[in-house]
Amino acid sequence: MSDPAALSLAAAAQALRARHISSSELVDACVARIARWQPRINAFISVEQHPPNEGVPLAHKDMFYRRGRVSNCGSKIRRGWIAQETSTALSRLDTAGMPQIGTLNMVEFAFGPTGHNEHWGDCRNPWNPDYITGGSSSGSGAAVAARLVFGALGSDTGGSVRIPAAACGVTGLKTTWGRVSRHGAMPLSHSLDTIGPLARSAEDCALILAAIAGFDTKDPVSSREAAGDYVLAKKKLRVALSSDWIERHAEPEVAAAVLAAARDLGATLIEVEPPDFDTLSAHCIIVMQAEASAQHALWMRERPGDYSSAVRSRLESGFAVPAAAYLEVLRLRAAWLERFCSTTLAEADLYLLPAMNARVPTLEQTGPRGGADMPALLAELTRLTRWVNYLGVPALVVPCGFDSRGLPIGLQLVGRPFAEATLLAAGHAFQHETDWHCRAPAERWI
Amino acid sequence: MTAAKQWNNETIETMLAVQGIRLAPGRAEKIANALNAATVSGSLPLEFESDPTGYALALERCKAK
Numbered sequence: 001m002s003d004p005a006a007l008s009l010a011a012a013a014q015a016l017r018a019r020h021i022s023s024s025e026l027v028d029a030c031v032a033r034i035a036r037w038q039p040r041i042n043a044f045i046s047v048e049q050h051p052p053n054e055g056v057p058l059a060h061k062d063m064f065y066r067r068g069r070v071s072n073c074g075s076k077i078r079r080g081w082i083a084q085e086t087s088t089a090l091s092r093l094d095t096a097g098m099p100q101i102g103t104l105n106m107v108e109f110a111f112g113p114t115g116h117n118e119h120w121g122d123c124r125n126p127w128n129p130d131y132i133t134g135g136s137s138s139g140s141g142a143a144v145a146a147r148l149v150f151g152a153l154g155s156d157t158g159g160s161v162r163i164p165a166a167a168c169g170v171t172g173l174k175t176t177w178g179r180v181s182r183h184g185a186m187p188l189s190h191s192l193d194t195i196g197p198l199a200r201s202a203e204d205c206a207l208i209l210a211a212i213a214g215f216d217t218k219d220p221v222s223s224r225e226a227a228g229d230y231v232l233a234k235k236k237l238r239v240a241l242s243s244d245w246i247e248r249h250a251e252p253e254v255a256a257a258v259l260a261a262a263r264d265l266g267a268t269l270i271e272v273e274p275p276d277f278d279t280l281s282a283h284c285i286i287v288m289q290a291e292a293s294a295q296h297a298l299w300m301r302e303r304p305g306d307y308s309s310a311v312r313s314r315l316e317s318g319f320a321v322p323a324a325a326y327l328e329v330l331r332l333r334a335a336w337l338e339r340f341c342s343t344t345l346a347e348a349d350l351y352l353l354p355a356m357n358a359r360v361p362t363l364e365q366t367g368p369r370g371g372a373d374m375p376a377l378l379a380e381l382t383r384l385t386r387w388v389n390y391l392g393v394p395a396l397v398v399p400c401g402f403d404s405r406g407l408p409i410g411l412q413l414v415g416r417p418f419a420e421a422t423l424l425a426a427g428h429a430f431q432h433e434t435d436w437h438c439r440a441p442a443e444r445w446i
Numbered sequence: 447m448t449a450a451k452q453w454n455n456e457t458i459e460t461m462l463a464v465q466g467i468r469l470a471p472g473r474a475e476k477i478a479n480a481l482n483a484a485t486v487s488g489s490l491p492l493e494f495e496s497d498p499t500g501y502a503l504a505l506e507r508c509k510a511k
Contacts, residue, residue, distance in 0.1 A: 177505070221502075225509075282484070301466040309470060316469055319462050320453075320477045325484070331497060334504035335490045341508040349510070392505060417505040 005029040006440070009150040009204035012056045013097070023054035026150075027101055030057050034102070034148045036443070041124045041133075043142040045072060047102040055097030058208075060153040061137050062103040063110060063186035064090050073186045074106040074136075076119045076306045077299055087184025088219065089153055089195055089212045096211035101149065104139025108311045110155055110188050111292060112136055113163050113381045114366045118308045122363055125168060126441040127407055131360050134167035134381070136160040140198045141168035147440055151199035151208050155185060157192045158288055159385025165198050165397040166355035166410025171427060171437060172198040173205045174385075176417050177392035178223035180209075181216030189291035190221075191330065192284065192389045201437050202398065202427030206230040209420060228421045232428040239267040239413070239426070240348035242274035250357040257401030257409040258354045265430050270348050275340055280387035283329040283336070287390065290326040293318025309368070329390075337391045341416055349422055353384055355397045355410030388414055396423040399436040408436075453478040 004026050007015065015021040031049050038044055045062045063073045065083030072079050090100060105123040107115060115123040115138030123138035125131040126146040133142045137154025141164025144152050154161040156174040165172025173196040180195040187193060197208035213227035241262055246255050262269055293300070293315050300307075300315055307315065344351050358380050364370065366377055388395045393414055400411035411430075415423045431437050455474040458481075462469055469477075 178502075223505075225506075286484070297465075304468055304470070312470055313473060313476075316462065316467065316473050317477050317480060319465050319467050320458055320481055327498065330501070331492060332490055333498065334496065334501045335492055337501070337504045337508055339490065392501070416510050417508050419510055422510070 003029060005033050005147045007150075008200050009056055009207055010201070012150055013207070016056065027051065027057050030101060030149055033146065037126065037146045037148055040129055041126050041142045041146060042121045043105055043123055043139040043146065043148060045103045045105055045120060045139070046070070048100065051099035051101050053094050053097070053099040055099050056150050057101040058093065058098050058151045058153070059102035059104050059143055059149045060090065060100060061106045061140050061155060063106060063155065064153055065184040066090055066100070071103070071186070072120070074108045074110070074117055074120060077303065079119070083184070085184050088181040088216045089185065092212045093208070098151070098208070098211060104143055104152060106138055107136035108308050109296070110136040110157065110160055110186065111311050111314055113159060113378060115164070116310070116363065116367050124363070125360065125407070127169065128405070130362050130364075131407055132167060132363050132366055134163035134360070137164045137198065141165055141170060141172070144168070144170045144198050144200060145441060151197055151204055153195060153208075154198050155188070156194050156196055156389065157188045158284060158389050159382045161196045161198060162355050162385050162395060162397040162410070162412060163381060167360045167408065169399040169408030169436070169439065170198050170200060171202055171205050171399070172196065172397045173209060173420065173423070174388060174395045175209070175213070175420060176223070176394045178221050179225070179394070179418065179420065180212050181219040181222045183216055183218035187295055189288045189295070191287050191291060194389070201431050202396065202424045203232055205396070206232060206424045206428075209424070213420070223418070225418050230421050230424055232425050234429060235425060237265070237267040237350060237422070237426055238270055238348040239265060239350050239352050240270045240272040240344055241352040242272060245274045246354065250354050251359050253403045254354050254357060254359060254409055258352070258411050261400035261411045261430065262352055264433050265426065266433065267426070272344055272348070272351075275344050275387060277383060277387050280336060280390045281383060283332065284386040284390035286321055286325055286329050289314065289318035290321040333390065333392070337393070340391055340393070345416060349415065349419070350426060351414045353412050353414070355384065355412040356381055357384060359403045359405070359409070360407040384412065393417055394420050394423055396427050398427045398430055400434070401436060453481040
Protein backbone atom coordinates (compact mmCIF):
# COMPACT_ATOMS: atom_id res chain seq x y z
CA MET A 1 0.00 0.00 0.00
CA SER A 2 1.66 3.26 -1.14
CA ASP A 3 0.36 5.71 1.49
CA PRO A 4 -2.31 4.41 3.86
CA ALA A 5 -3.26 8.00 4.68
CA ALA A 6 -4.63 8.31 1.17
CA LEU A 7 -7.39 5.80 1.93
CA SER A 8 -10.88 6.97 2.78
CA LEU A 9 -12.13 6.33 6.31
CA ALA A 10 -14.44 3.62 4.95
CA ALA A 11 -11.59 1.94 3.05
CA ALA A 12 -9.22 2.18 6.02
CA ALA A 13 -11.82 0.62 8.32
CA GLN A 14 -12.35 -2.18 5.80
CA ALA A 15 -8.59 -2.76 5.51
CA LEU A 16 -8.34 -2.92 9.29
CA ARG A 17 -11.15 -5.46 9.56
CA ALA A 18 -9.51 -7.57 6.85
CA ARG A 19 -6.16 -7.27 8.68
CA HIS A 20 -4.52 -5.84 5.58
CA ILE A 21 -3.21 -3.01 7.70
CA SER A 22 -2.77 -2.34 11.40
CA SER A 23 -4.00 0.54 13.51
CA SER A 24 -0.43 1.62 14.24
CA GLU A 25 0.39 1.71 10.52
CA LEU A 26 -2.54 4.08 9.97
CA VAL A 27 -1.42 6.29 12.85
CA ASP A 28 2.18 6.31 11.63
CA ALA A 29 1.06 7.31 8.13
CA CYS A 30 -0.97 10.20 9.51
CA VAL A 31 1.81 11.34 11.86
CA ALA A 32 4.31 11.35 8.98
CA ARG A 33 2.01 13.55 6.91
CA ILE A 34 1.34 15.85 9.87
CA ALA A 35 5.10 16.36 10.29
CA ARG A 36 5.40 17.43 6.64
CA TRP A 37 2.32 19.64 6.42
CA GLN A 38 2.05 21.24 9.86
CA PRO A 39 4.73 23.92 9.36
CA ARG A 40 2.85 25.11 6.30
CA ILE A 41 -0.81 25.00 7.34
CA ASN A 42 -0.80 25.06 11.18
CA ALA A 43 -3.78 22.72 11.43
CA PHE A 44 -2.77 20.89 14.61
CA ILE A 45 -2.57 22.14 18.19
CA SER A 46 -1.41 18.82 19.67
CA VAL A 47 -0.52 15.39 18.31
CA GLU A 48 -0.96 12.07 20.13
CA GLN A 49 1.38 9.56 18.48
CA HIS A 50 0.23 6.63 20.60
CA PRO A 51 -3.53 6.78 21.10
CA PRO A 52 -4.81 4.34 23.74
CA ASN A 53 -7.44 2.83 21.44
CA GLU A 54 -7.08 1.02 18.13
CA GLY A 55 -8.89 1.94 14.95
CA VAL A 56 -8.98 4.59 12.23
CA PRO A 57 -7.40 7.79 13.56
CA LEU A 58 -9.29 11.08 13.70
CA ALA A 59 -8.46 14.47 15.22
CA HIS A 60 -10.90 17.08 16.48
CA LYS A 61 -11.41 20.80 16.87
CA ASP A 62 -9.74 21.84 20.14
CA MET A 63 -13.08 22.36 21.94
CA PHE A 64 -14.14 18.76 22.58
CA TYR A 65 -13.19 17.95 26.13
CA ARG A 66 -11.30 14.84 27.19
CA ARG A 67 -10.82 14.16 30.89
CA GLY A 68 -7.32 15.06 32.03
CA ARG A 69 -6.39 16.64 28.69
CA VAL A 70 -5.98 20.26 27.67
CA SER A 71 -8.67 21.97 25.63
CA ASN A 72 -7.61 25.49 24.69
CA CYS A 73 -10.71 26.44 22.65
CA GLY A 74 -8.49 28.52 20.36
CA SER A 75 -8.12 31.11 23.08
CA LYS A 76 -5.67 32.79 25.40
CA ILE A 77 -8.20 32.69 28.23
CA ARG A 78 -8.46 28.89 28.22
CA ARG A 79 -4.85 28.18 27.29
CA GLY A 80 -3.80 25.09 29.25
CA TRP A 81 -7.26 24.42 30.70
CA ILE A 82 -7.67 20.76 31.64
CA ALA A 83 -11.06 19.13 31.16
CA GLN A 84 -12.70 17.20 34.00
CA GLU A 85 -15.00 15.16 31.75
CA THR A 86 -14.90 13.57 28.31
CA SER A 87 -17.40 14.76 25.75
CA THR A 88 -20.09 12.33 24.71
CA ALA A 89 -19.08 12.61 21.04
CA LEU A 90 -15.45 11.64 21.81
CA SER A 91 -16.53 8.77 24.06
CA ARG A 92 -18.75 7.39 21.33
CA LEU A 93 -15.99 7.65 18.73
CA ASP A 94 -13.58 5.85 21.07
CA THR A 95 -16.10 3.03 21.42
CA ALA A 96 -16.69 2.90 17.67
CA GLY A 97 -13.00 2.37 16.88
CA MET A 98 -12.06 5.87 15.83
CA PRO A 99 -9.29 7.00 18.21
CA GLN A 100 -8.16 10.61 18.51
CA ILE A 101 -4.61 11.47 17.47
CA GLY A 102 -4.71 15.17 18.09
CA THR A 103 -6.49 18.44 18.62
CA LEU A 104 -7.02 20.90 15.80
CA ASN A 105 -6.72 24.63 15.37
CA MET A 106 -9.89 26.71 15.46
CA VAL A 107 -11.11 30.28 15.62
CA GLU A 108 -10.98 31.73 19.14
CA PHE A 109 -14.01 30.33 21.03
CA ALA A 110 -15.44 29.27 17.63
CA PHE A 111 -16.64 32.83 17.05
CA GLY A 112 -15.57 33.76 13.51
CA PRO A 113 -15.81 32.48 9.93
CA THR A 114 -12.28 32.75 8.51
CA GLY A 115 -9.67 30.71 10.40
CA HIS A 116 -7.61 33.61 11.69
CA ASN A 117 -6.29 33.15 15.21
CA GLU A 118 -3.91 35.61 16.82
CA HIS A 119 -3.29 33.38 19.87
CA TRP A 120 -2.42 30.10 18.10
CA GLY A 121 -1.54 31.31 14.63
CA ASP A 122 -3.70 31.44 11.55
CA CYS A 123 -4.67 28.14 9.97
CA ARG A 124 -3.84 28.07 6.25
CA ASN A 125 -5.59 26.50 3.31
CA PRO A 126 -3.70 23.41 2.06
CA TRP A 127 -4.71 24.22 -1.55
CA ASN A 128 -2.85 27.52 -1.26
CA PRO A 129 -1.57 28.83 2.07
CA ASP A 130 -2.29 32.46 1.16
CA TYR A 131 -6.01 31.71 1.38
CA ILE A 132 -8.31 31.14 4.33
CA THR A 133 -9.45 27.73 5.48
CA GLY A 134 -12.76 29.13 6.60
CA GLY A 135 -13.85 28.80 10.20
CA SER A 136 -14.44 28.29 12.85
CA SER A 137 -13.48 24.62 12.40
CA SER A 138 -10.40 25.72 10.49
CA GLY A 139 -8.03 22.92 11.50
CA SER A 140 -10.70 20.30 10.86
CA GLY A 141 -11.11 21.44 7.24
CA ALA A 142 -7.38 21.80 6.61
CA ALA A 143 -6.34 18.51 8.26
CA VAL A 144 -8.92 16.45 6.39
CA ALA A 145 -8.14 18.13 3.06
CA ALA A 146 -4.39 17.51 3.42
CA ARG A 147 -5.08 13.85 4.32
CA LEU A 148 -3.53 14.25 7.78
CA VAL A 149 -6.45 12.37 9.37
CA PHE A 150 -9.41 10.37 8.09
CA GLY A 151 -12.01 12.67 9.57
CA ALA A 152 -12.63 15.30 12.21
CA LEU A 153 -15.33 16.76 14.37
CA GLY A 154 -16.29 20.40 14.05
CA SER A 155 -19.03 22.56 15.47
CA ASP A 156 -21.47 24.64 13.44
CA THR A 157 -23.28 27.63 14.96
CA GLY A 158 -23.44 29.83 11.86
CA GLY A 159 -21.54 27.82 9.24
CA SER A 160 -18.44 26.63 11.10
CA VAL A 161 -18.47 23.12 9.64
CA ARG A 162 -19.73 24.05 6.18
CA ILE A 163 -17.50 27.05 5.43
CA PRO A 164 -14.21 25.18 6.11
CA ALA A 165 -15.56 22.15 4.25
CA ALA A 166 -16.27 24.34 1.22
CA ALA A 167 -13.04 26.34 1.39
CA CYS A 168 -10.85 23.26 1.87
CA GLY A 169 -12.66 20.97 -0.57
CA VAL A 170 -13.93 18.32 1.86
CA THR A 171 -17.35 17.02 2.86
CA GLY A 172 -18.97 18.54 5.95
CA LEU A 173 -22.27 17.83 7.67
CA LYS A 174 -24.14 20.37 9.80
CA THR A 175 -26.51 18.22 11.85
CA THR A 176 -30.06 18.95 12.99
CA TRP A 177 -30.14 20.91 16.24
CA GLY A 178 -30.24 18.19 18.94
CA ARG A 179 -29.12 15.32 16.69
CA VAL A 180 -25.67 15.04 18.36
CA SER A 181 -25.10 15.52 22.09
CA ARG A 182 -23.18 18.67 22.96
CA HIS A 183 -22.16 17.43 26.38
CA GLY A 184 -18.48 18.18 26.89
CA ALA A 185 -18.22 20.47 23.89
CA MET A 186 -17.46 24.17 24.36
CA PRO A 187 -20.70 26.15 24.13
CA LEU A 188 -21.10 29.28 22.02
CA SER A 189 -24.83 29.76 21.43
CA HIS A 190 -27.01 27.06 22.91
CA SER A 191 -29.99 27.61 20.59
CA LEU A 192 -27.80 27.23 17.50
CA ASP A 193 -24.79 25.04 18.38
CA THR A 194 -24.49 21.73 16.55
CA ILE A 195 -21.70 19.16 16.19
CA GLY A 196 -20.90 17.44 12.93
CA PRO A 197 -18.21 15.61 10.96
CA LEU A 198 -15.82 16.78 8.26
CA ALA A 199 -14.41 13.96 6.17
CA ARG A 200 -13.34 13.06 2.65
CA SER A 201 -16.74 11.84 1.48
CA ALA A 202 -20.40 11.60 2.40
CA GLU A 203 -19.81 7.92 3.10
CA ASP A 204 -17.11 8.78 5.64
CA CYS A 205 -19.33 11.43 7.26
CA ALA A 206 -22.07 8.81 7.56
CA LEU A 207 -19.73 6.49 9.48
CA ILE A 208 -18.80 9.24 11.94
CA LEU A 209 -22.38 10.40 12.36
CA ALA A 210 -23.59 6.86 13.01
CA ALA A 211 -21.11 6.71 15.89
CA ILE A 212 -22.00 10.04 17.53
CA ALA A 213 -25.73 10.59 16.89
CA GLY A 214 -28.44 9.81 19.39
CA PHE A 215 -30.00 10.82 22.67
CA ASP A 216 -27.74 11.51 25.64
CA THR A 217 -28.95 11.93 29.18
CA LYS A 218 -26.11 14.40 29.72
CA ASP A 219 -27.50 16.78 27.06
CA PRO A 220 -31.15 17.48 27.89
CA VAL A 221 -31.87 19.00 24.48
CA SER A 222 -30.45 16.07 22.54
CA SER A 223 -33.19 14.47 20.48
CA ARG A 224 -34.89 11.14 21.20
CA GLU A 225 -35.42 10.74 17.46
CA ALA A 226 -33.97 7.34 16.57
CA ALA A 227 -30.48 7.62 15.10
CA GLY A 228 -30.41 5.84 11.78
CA ASP A 229 -27.54 3.77 10.52
CA TYR A 230 -27.23 6.39 7.77
CA VAL A 231 -27.10 3.68 5.12
CA LEU A 232 -26.32 5.31 1.82
CA ALA A 233 -29.35 3.92 -0.01
CA LYS A 234 -30.00 5.03 -3.56
CA LYS A 235 -33.25 6.83 -3.98
CA LYS A 236 -34.58 9.15 -6.66
CA LEU A 237 -34.62 12.55 -4.98
CA ARG A 238 -36.46 15.78 -5.74
CA VAL A 239 -34.19 18.77 -5.25
CA ALA A 240 -35.37 22.37 -5.11
CA LEU A 241 -33.14 25.24 -6.20
CA SER A 242 -33.34 28.89 -7.22
CA SER A 243 -31.20 29.05 -10.37
CA ASP A 244 -31.91 32.69 -11.18
CA TRP A 245 -31.00 33.79 -7.68
CA ILE A 246 -27.74 31.82 -7.80
CA GLU A 247 -26.80 33.31 -11.18
CA ARG A 248 -27.55 36.83 -9.96
CA HIS A 249 -25.86 36.63 -6.56
CA ALA A 250 -23.02 34.13 -6.74
CA GLU A 251 -19.69 34.85 -8.42
CA PRO A 252 -19.77 33.45 -11.97
CA GLU A 253 -17.35 30.58 -11.31
CA VAL A 254 -19.31 29.57 -8.21
CA ALA A 255 -22.67 29.75 -9.98
CA ALA A 256 -21.41 27.71 -12.92
CA ALA A 257 -19.96 24.97 -10.71
CA VAL A 258 -23.02 24.72 -8.47
CA LEU A 259 -25.54 24.65 -11.31
CA ALA A 260 -23.48 22.03 -13.15
CA ALA A 261 -23.38 19.98 -9.95
CA ALA A 262 -27.16 20.22 -9.66
CA ARG A 263 -27.41 18.48 -13.01
CA ASP A 264 -24.90 15.81 -11.89
CA LEU A 265 -27.00 14.91 -8.84
CA GLY A 266 -29.26 12.73 -10.93
CA ALA A 267 -32.27 14.17 -9.11
CA THR A 268 -35.49 15.74 -10.32
CA LEU A 269 -34.84 19.48 -10.14
CA ILE A 270 -37.61 21.87 -9.07
CA GLU A 271 -37.27 25.64 -9.35
CA VAL A 272 -38.52 27.54 -6.28
CA GLU A 273 -38.37 31.02 -4.81
CA PRO A 274 -35.38 31.29 -2.47
CA PRO A 275 -35.89 31.50 1.30
CA ASP A 276 -35.45 34.96 2.80
CA PHE A 277 -31.75 34.37 3.51
CA ASP A 278 -31.05 37.86 4.79
CA THR A 279 -33.91 38.06 7.29
CA LEU A 280 -33.19 34.58 8.62
CA SER A 281 -29.49 35.38 8.81
CA ALA A 282 -30.20 38.58 10.73
CA HIS A 283 -32.30 36.58 13.19
CA CYS A 284 -29.45 34.09 13.57
CA ILE A 285 -27.05 36.92 14.38
CA ILE A 286 -29.34 38.29 17.09
CA VAL A 287 -29.58 34.88 18.77
CA MET A 288 -25.88 34.12 18.38
CA GLN A 289 -24.63 37.46 19.66
CA ALA A 290 -26.98 37.57 22.65
CA GLU A 291 -26.25 34.00 23.73
CA ALA A 292 -22.50 34.15 23.10
CA SER A 293 -22.24 37.37 25.10
CA ALA A 294 -24.16 35.86 27.98
CA GLN A 295 -21.86 32.83 27.84
CA HIS A 296 -18.78 35.07 27.99
CA ALA A 297 -20.14 37.74 30.35
CA LEU A 298 -17.82 36.94 33.24
CA TRP A 299 -14.63 36.99 31.18
CA MET A 300 -15.81 40.03 29.22
CA ARG A 301 -16.12 41.91 32.51
CA GLU A 302 -12.93 40.67 34.11
CA ARG A 303 -10.43 40.20 31.26
CA PRO A 304 -11.68 41.78 28.02
CA GLY A 305 -8.10 42.44 26.95
CA ASP A 306 -7.42 38.71 26.71
CA TYR A 307 -9.72 38.35 23.70
CA SER A 308 -8.60 39.17 20.19
CA SER A 309 -10.04 42.46 19.02
CA ALA A 310 -12.25 40.71 16.45
CA VAL A 311 -13.87 38.32 18.92
CA ARG A 312 -14.14 41.00 21.61
CA SER A 313 -16.01 43.21 19.13
CA ARG A 314 -18.46 40.45 18.27
CA LEU A 315 -19.09 39.79 21.95
CA GLU A 316 -19.55 43.49 22.76
CA SER A 317 -22.34 43.69 20.21
CA GLY A 318 -24.30 41.00 22.01
CA PHE A 319 -24.60 43.07 25.17
CA ALA A 320 -26.54 45.66 23.18
CA VAL A 321 -29.13 43.24 21.78
CA PRO A 322 -32.52 44.15 23.28
CA ALA A 323 -34.01 41.29 25.29
CA ALA A 324 -37.33 41.70 23.50
CA ALA A 325 -35.66 41.35 20.10
CA TYR A 326 -33.85 38.21 21.21
CA LEU A 327 -37.05 36.64 22.48
CA GLU A 328 -39.07 37.72 19.47
CA VAL A 329 -36.76 36.01 16.99
CA LEU A 330 -36.85 32.86 19.12
CA ARG A 331 -40.68 33.00 19.12
CA LEU A 332 -40.61 33.38 15.35
CA ARG A 333 -38.27 30.44 14.82
CA ALA A 334 -40.94 27.72 14.67
CA ALA A 335 -43.00 29.71 12.18
CA TRP A 336 -40.00 30.28 9.90
CA LEU A 337 -39.10 26.59 10.05
CA GLU A 338 -42.64 25.60 9.09
CA ARG A 339 -42.67 28.10 6.25
CA PHE A 340 -39.39 26.69 4.86
CA CYS A 341 -40.66 23.13 4.99
CA SER A 342 -44.13 23.92 3.62
CA THR A 343 -43.02 26.23 0.80
CA THR A 344 -39.38 25.74 -0.25
CA LEU A 345 -39.53 21.99 0.41
CA ALA A 346 -43.22 21.54 -0.41
CA GLU A 347 -42.47 19.40 -3.46
CA ALA A 348 -38.83 18.53 -2.75
CA ASP A 349 -36.67 16.47 -0.42
CA LEU A 350 -33.75 18.92 -0.36
CA TYR A 351 -32.87 22.51 -1.22
CA LEU A 352 -29.65 23.16 -3.18
CA LEU A 353 -27.49 26.29 -3.14
CA PRO A 354 -23.82 27.29 -2.93
CA ALA A 355 -22.05 26.97 0.41
CA MET A 356 -20.66 30.47 -0.25
CA ASN A 357 -21.58 32.96 -2.96
CA ALA A 358 -18.00 34.19 -3.17
CA ARG A 359 -14.81 32.39 -4.05
CA VAL A 360 -12.44 31.63 -1.16
CA PRO A 361 -10.77 34.91 -0.10
CA THR A 362 -7.20 35.39 1.04
CA LEU A 363 -6.05 35.63 4.64
CA GLU A 364 -5.01 39.22 4.02
CA GLN A 365 -8.37 40.26 2.56
CA THR A 366 -10.22 39.00 5.63
CA GLY A 367 -7.66 39.73 8.35
CA PRO A 368 -6.90 42.72 10.56
CA ARG A 369 -5.49 44.63 7.57
CA GLY A 370 -8.35 43.70 5.28
CA GLY A 371 -9.36 47.23 4.40
CA ALA A 372 -12.74 48.80 3.82
CA ASP A 373 -14.25 45.83 1.99
CA MET A 374 -13.52 43.40 4.80
CA PRO A 375 -16.84 43.65 6.76
CA ALA A 376 -18.87 43.05 3.61
CA LEU A 377 -16.65 40.14 2.64
CA LEU A 378 -17.06 38.53 6.06
CA ALA A 379 -20.84 38.98 5.89
CA GLU A 380 -20.89 37.36 2.46
CA LEU A 381 -18.99 34.32 3.78
CA THR A 382 -21.86 33.39 6.09
CA ARG A 383 -24.80 34.72 4.10
CA LEU A 384 -25.83 31.27 2.89
CA THR A 385 -25.03 29.31 6.04
CA ARG A 386 -26.44 31.23 9.02
CA TRP A 387 -30.07 30.94 7.93
CA VAL A 388 -29.76 27.15 8.21
CA ASN A 389 -28.69 27.41 11.87
CA TYR A 390 -31.62 29.68 12.65
CA LEU A 391 -34.01 27.08 11.23
CA GLY A 392 -32.03 24.29 12.96
CA VAL A 393 -32.19 21.97 9.95
CA PRO A 394 -29.33 19.78 8.64
CA ALA A 395 -27.12 20.64 5.66
CA LEU A 396 -24.36 18.88 3.78
CA VAL A 397 -21.50 20.55 1.89
CA VAL A 398 -19.65 18.61 -0.81
CA PRO A 399 -16.88 19.83 -3.13
CA CYS A 400 -18.23 20.47 -6.63
CA GLY A 401 -15.35 22.08 -8.53
CA PHE A 402 -12.41 24.44 -8.43
CA ASP A 403 -12.12 28.08 -9.42
CA SER A 404 -9.55 29.46 -11.85
CA ARG A 405 -7.10 30.00 -8.96
CA GLY A 406 -7.28 26.35 -7.93
CA LEU A 407 -9.39 26.89 -4.80
CA PRO A 408 -12.36 24.59 -4.08
CA ILE A 409 -16.04 25.43 -4.58
CA GLY A 410 -18.70 23.90 -2.33
CA LEU A 411 -22.24 22.76 -3.01
CA GLN A 412 -24.72 22.92 -0.11
CA LEU A 413 -27.79 20.71 0.31
CA VAL A 414 -30.34 21.53 3.03
CA GLY A 415 -32.96 19.11 4.35
CA ARG A 416 -35.89 18.84 6.72
CA PRO A 417 -35.22 18.21 10.43
CA PHE A 418 -33.48 14.86 10.97
CA ALA A 419 -33.03 14.28 7.22
CA GLU A 420 -29.32 13.49 7.60
CA ALA A 421 -29.73 10.10 5.90
CA THR A 422 -31.32 11.75 2.85
CA LEU A 423 -28.57 14.36 2.67
CA LEU A 424 -25.80 11.77 2.95
CA ALA A 425 -27.44 9.58 0.32
CA ALA A 426 -27.63 12.54 -2.05
CA GLY A 427 -24.00 13.43 -1.37
CA HIS A 428 -22.93 9.83 -1.88
CA ALA A 429 -24.81 9.59 -5.18
CA PHE A 430 -23.14 12.82 -6.35
CA GLN A 431 -19.71 11.54 -5.32
CA HIS A 432 -20.38 8.29 -7.13
CA GLU A 433 -20.73 10.28 -10.36
CA THR A 434 -17.95 12.84 -9.77
CA ASP A 435 -14.40 12.82 -8.43
CA TRP A 436 -14.09 16.29 -6.86
CA HIS A 437 -13.92 14.71 -3.39
CA CYS A 438 -11.02 12.46 -4.44
CA ARG A 439 -8.71 15.35 -5.28
CA ALA A 440 -6.07 16.24 -2.71
CA PRO A 441 -3.81 19.30 -2.50
CA ALA A 442 -0.35 18.88 -3.95
CA GLU A 443 2.65 18.69 -1.67
CA ARG A 444 4.38 21.40 -3.70
CA TRP A 445 3.22 23.79 -0.98
CA ILE A 446 5.31 22.07 1.66
CA MET B 447 -40.43 44.85 15.52
CA THR B 448 -38.47 47.70 14.08
CA ALA B 449 -35.77 48.86 16.45
CA ALA B 450 -36.09 52.38 17.79
CA LYS B 451 -33.79 54.78 15.94
CA GLN B 452 -32.32 56.68 18.85
CA TRP B 453 -29.21 54.67 19.63
CA ASN B 454 -26.04 56.73 19.84
CA ASN B 455 -22.56 56.40 21.31
CA GLU B 456 -23.59 57.57 24.77
CA THR B 457 -26.61 55.33 25.10
CA ILE B 458 -24.57 52.33 24.00
CA GLU B 459 -21.71 53.11 26.37
CA THR B 460 -24.13 53.58 29.24
CA MET B 461 -26.09 50.44 28.45
CA LEU B 462 -22.96 48.32 28.38
CA ALA B 463 -21.36 50.04 31.36
CA VAL B 464 -24.29 49.11 33.61
CA GLN B 465 -23.64 45.50 32.58
CA GLY B 466 -19.99 45.87 33.55
CA ILE B 467 -18.69 45.84 29.98
CA ARG B 468 -15.89 48.22 28.98
CA LEU B 469 -16.03 48.89 25.27
CA ALA B 470 -12.94 48.91 23.11
CA PRO B 471 -12.25 52.35 21.56
CA GLY B 472 -14.50 53.20 18.62
CA ARG B 473 -16.91 50.37 19.24
CA ALA B 474 -19.89 52.35 20.60
CA GLU B 475 -20.53 54.08 17.29
CA LYS B 476 -20.39 50.82 15.33
CA ILE B 477 -22.79 49.09 17.69
CA ALA B 478 -25.17 52.08 17.61
CA ASN B 479 -25.18 52.04 13.82
CA ALA B 480 -25.83 48.30 13.75
CA LEU B 481 -28.68 48.57 16.21
CA ASN B 482 -30.27 51.45 14.32
CA ALA B 483 -30.22 49.35 11.17
CA ALA B 484 -31.51 46.19 12.84
CA THR B 485 -35.00 44.91 12.35
CA VAL B 486 -36.86 41.84 13.47
CA SER B 487 -39.22 40.61 10.83
CA GLY B 488 -42.86 40.99 11.70
CA SER B 489 -43.98 39.52 8.40
CA LEU B 490 -44.96 36.13 9.76
CA PRO B 491 -48.22 35.60 11.58
CA LEU B 492 -47.49 34.66 15.15
CA GLU B 493 -50.06 33.43 17.64
CA PHE B 494 -50.12 35.54 20.80
CA GLU B 495 -49.71 32.35 22.81
CA SER B 496 -46.58 31.17 20.99
CA ASP B 497 -43.33 31.01 22.92
CA PRO B 498 -39.78 29.93 22.08
CA THR B 499 -40.25 26.41 23.44
CA GLY B 500 -42.67 25.70 20.58
CA TYR B 501 -39.63 25.34 18.33
CA ALA B 502 -38.84 21.83 19.60
CA LEU B 503 -42.33 20.69 18.62
CA ALA B 504 -41.97 22.34 15.20
CA LEU B 505 -38.84 20.25 14.57
CA GLU B 506 -40.95 17.14 15.11
CA ARG B 507 -43.82 18.39 12.95
CA CYS B 508 -41.52 19.26 10.05
CA LYS B 509 -39.75 15.90 9.76
CA ALA B 510 -40.13 14.01 6.51
CA LYS B 511 -43.18 11.78 6.70
